[in-house]
Amino acid sequence: MDPELVRGLVTVAVGAVSGGITNAVAIWMLFHPYEARGIGRLTIQGAIPKNKARLARSIGRTVGERLLTPEDLAGRLSAPAVRQAFDAAVGGILDGILERERGPLRDQLPPDLVVAVDEAMAGIAPRIAGRVAAWAESEEFERLATGWMERIREEVADRPLGESLTEGRRAALKDKVESWVGRLAEDDELERTLRGFVERHLDQLSRDDAPLLDRLPPGIIGALEHAITDYLPIALERLSALLTDPDARAMVEDALRTAFDNSVRDLLIHERILARLVVTDRTIERLVDGFEQEGLDRFAESLARPEMKAQVTRAVNDAVVNFLRQPLGERLRRFTPERREALIGTLGDWLVRVARDRTTRDAIARTVDRALDAVERRTWGDVLGVIPAERLAGALAEVLAGEQGKRWIEESVAQVAGRLLARPIGRPADWLGAETSAAIRTGISGAVWVWLQQQIPRVVEQIRVPEMVEQKVLGFSTQRMEEIVRNVTQRELDLIVRLGYVFGGLVGVVAWGVNALLG
Structure with missing residues (x-):
């Protein structure tokens, strides 16, 4: 074989191998070695591991300032697709609230929250009663109550009471009065009250030294x-x-x-x-x-x-x-304690029997019936005109400011709170109606979307995209970054190595040609 040709082939082969190996080593040194190795200035380290912080900062700045700007985020969050997804999410939440059958509110709350609500209501009721009592004693309440009474009197002055007392209401009122009287008569509190009344009056009479005459x-x-x-x-x-x-x-x-x-x-x-x-x-x-x-x-x-x-x-x-x-008191003081107790017991028993006797209840019922007959022939003006508005307002203020009024308000607040907690909620859409439910869905969704759009710029300003990307890049290990780069660019890296072989071979051909011309 011609020595010149052999020399040329060797030159081309050496150039090709040199070019391919050089490119392969260059690609390898992008990531390797991961850590600095060597002595003194003779240390070497992969380009990416060595400049990882600068690379992360550059990537973060590029992404945050050019690829994903705050304006891009705001525009993306305002896109129609996001609005549709938002409406669907809000609609699902509202459907769960409006369309679901619910029991009493007390059952919907966690046990700890129920205890907290009960304690809160127990503390709120006395405060409400105190506030109402203080307000009832003010001049403002007297003025408002007086004006309210006068307006009511003017509005219903010529209206007959018979219009309000229908047969059904009259029967219901009589039944209610009979029920009240029955419960009152059978209540142990009435018996204690009557016996206490007898004992107090006998005690007062025993201190009375005026002649009975x-x-x-x-x-x-x-x-x-x-x-x-x-x-x-x-x-x-x-x-x-x-x-x-x-x-x-x-x-x-x-x-x-x-x-x-x-x-x-x-x-x-x-x-x-x-x-x-x-x-x-x-x-x-x-x-x-x-x-x-x-x-x-x-x-x-x-x-x-x-x-x-x-x-x-x-x-x-x-x-x-x-x-x-x-004097009657002198006669009563002669009584022995046993005789006095017997007298109190006898009078108390008699009063209790009278109060619980059916005849007494019938008499009260007849009295109520006669009172209703008399009331039917009068107007509201006749009834309300008997007592001045100022006196009615004063009586109302006195009731609300008294202990009984405070107790009544406390009991009313506790009863209302208890009934609200014990009352079944049901299906809200049923008692709101289809139109109201649809209006609530549309209104809430639109209002929340408008509010959200107003908050997006402020929220986006708080999102530091460059810092987030930088921290994310720094969080990756060099090995993981190499895997990511190679998974994405492995074909291109292999092409670079092949091109190294090609360019190295071309360099060998050029070198052989030059040697041949100069030889």
């Missing part, structure tokens, strides 16, 4: 005297009829016999013997028979005579006046 209405003493005088003949007639009873007759005979025996003891011996012979048991029986047959009747007839009746009237008057001149 001064406490009675004028004219009642004369009526009482007349009644006692007229009743005496009737009492004697009843006493005569009483002697027909064997037991009563025996008691009267025994009483007369005992009285006779006591009288005989004070007589002399011969008088005592004579009395025993004259007054026997048979004599006492005939005496009682005489009283039974006509004795008491004649005594009653004698009481009917004017002169006798006048004497009886004076005697009765003296007895009644003497009785009434003694």
Whole structure:
């Protein structure tokens, strides 16, 4: 073979191998070695690992300032596709709220939150009652309440009450009153109240030293005297009829016999013997028979005579006046504790029986019925015009500012809160209606989207894209970065190595040609 040709082939081969290896080493040294190796200035390190921080900063700046600017983010978040996705998400949330069947609000809340709500309501109710009481005592409340009463009076002054009291409302009102009276009568609190009322008034009467005569209405003493005088003949007639009873007759005979025996003891011996012979048991029986047959009747007839009746009237008057001149408190203070307790118990039992008696309830029902009949013939102006508006406002303020009013407001707030928490929510779309539900969906979605668009520039300004990209790049290991680059550009890197072989071979051909020309 021609030596010149062999020399040329070797030159071309060496150039091709040199070019390919050089490019392969250059590509390898982009990432290798990962860490600096060597001594002193003779250290080597891959280009990318060595300049990783600068590369990350450059990539972040390029992405944040040219590829993904705040304007690009804002425009992207305002795109129609994002609006459609947003409307779909908001619609799904609203559908879950409006279309879902829900039970009581208390069941929808976590147990810890329910306890917190109960504690909050327990603390809010007294504060609301206190605020209302303070407001009720202000001049502003008096002015507002007075104006409110006057406006109501003017609006309904000529309106008949009968228009409001329909048969159904009237029956419902009567039933409600009967129900209230029934519950009140059977309530233990009523019994305690009545017994306490009796005990307090007896205690007050026991300290009253005024004569009972001064406490009675004028004219009642004369009526009482007349009644006692007229009743005496009737009492004697009843006493005569009483002697027909064997037991009563025996008691009267025994009483007369005992009285006779006591009288005989004070007589002399011969008088005592004579009395025993004259007054026997048979004599006492005939005496009682005489009283039974006509004795008491004649005594009653004698009481009917004017002169006798006048004497009886004076005697009765003296007895009644003497009785009434003694203070009632003095009589009550003579009672022993046992007798006093018995009196309190008796009066309390009587009042409780009266309050719980069916007749009392019927009387109240009849009174309510008569009151409703009378009310139907009047107008609202007649009813509201009886009391001045200022007085009504003052009474309302007094009620709201009092302890009872505060307690009522506290109980009302607690009841309202309890009912709200215990009431089933149901399906909100049912009680809102289809049109209202659709309007809520459209309105909320539009309002939230407008608000979101207003907030996007402010939010995007807070997104530091260059810093985020830089930190992300720095977070990658060199090996991971090499894998990413090679996965994307491996074909191009292989092409670079091949081109190195080609260019190296061309350099070898040129070198061989030059040698041949110069040779």
